[in-house]
Amino acid sequence: MERIDYEAKSMTERTGETWRPIRIDGVDMNYILSESGRVFNFRKRRYLRVEENHSSRKYCRLRSDKQQKTFQLDALLLSIFPERYDEDHDQEWRRIFRSGEATDYEVSENGDVRRINNHHIIKPAVHKAGYHMIRLRHCGKTITEYVHRLVAMAFIPNPNGYELVNHKDENRQNNAACNLEWCDRRYNMLYNGASKRAVSTRRMHSLSG
Incomplete structure (x- = not known):
């Protein structure tokens, strides 16, 4: 057993927390690194300081x-x-493209957005x-995107070239692919109008009852 593996095994036994090289x-x-994110220099026998950058992202310096x-x-x-991220296996992820260029992000069918390199x-x-809406970094610039549009562009075919994305259940924060559809402006306005009329009708029936 190499020393680094021995040190990880020893720390796991002493702390009750899993450590790996x-x-x-x-x-x-x-x-060596613990599953909770602690870093230990086994040669100097000390823990490393974990710092945060301006984006509240944690980082450490290794020699x-x-x-x-x-x-x-x-x-x-x-x-x-990697097993810490096994919960993602039940939803599909696809890369986000902007103007035909691949970005460093991907979107899931349920409407989550994460960085590819670390699954943040x-x-x-x-x-x-x-x-x-979210902000992404691409080609040195910060860009703002609506999540429902990212999901639609990644998962929903758009053979007619429609520009708008409609939320079927009228919940603008339910960005699951199954709840979205491409449409034109007329359909979108009629859909929203029909929904409002249905709500108004239900209220009238409730009051009259």
Whole structure:
């Protein structure tokens, strides 16, 4: 057993938490990582400080061949503890494209958006009209996208070239592919109008009853 494997096994037994070696490009480092995201330098016998950047993303600095490199903690966890993300197997993910160019993000059929390199789920903001929207970095620029449009472009065929995406259940935050459909402006207006009339009719029946 190599020393790094021994140290990981020993820390697991001492702490009751699973520890595994950190290997970068197949090369052993002097560090081991716990499933909760703690980093330990087993040669210097000390824990590393985990820092946060301006985007509240956690990272740590590791030394290799006398060079210090910065690693995102969630990317390390994904590569060393891949089973932590097994819950994603029950939904399909597809890459997000912008103007025909592949981005570093993917969207799920249920309306989640994550980074490809570390599976970090991006929390959407809510537009004043009620739609979910997210900000992505692409080609050095920050872009804003509506989540329902990302889902539709990735999962729903659009043979007629429609420009609008309709929420079938009128819930603008239900961005599952099964709840979306491409449509033209007239259909979208008629759909919303029919929904409002149906609600009004139900209210009238309720009052008269």
